[in-house]
Amino acid sequence: MDEQRRRRVAVIWVAFAAAMAYVTLLDGFTADAGDLLGALAVLLGLGLAYVYYANPNGMLDFGEGE
Secondary structure (H helix, E strand, O other): OOHHHHHHHHHHHHHHHHHHHHHHHOOOOOOOHHHHHHHHHHHHHHHHHHHHHHOHHHHHHOOOOO
16 A cells, blocks of 8 residues: 555544544543443544554555565
8 A cells, every 4th residue: 555545544534533532522521331432433543543654564565565
């Protein structure tokens, strides 16, 4: 996966995380099941954005360099 496409996908995941954070915190954080699930979605979105942006150890190369 080329660098420009990875960065574009990372921006999409950050936008998803921001939207989920907005929806989760819109009516206040009360630590019920919905808010915890929303917080988990935010963390997963940010984690995926990091993986796509940083590409640690060439994880997203899928063996192209071999």
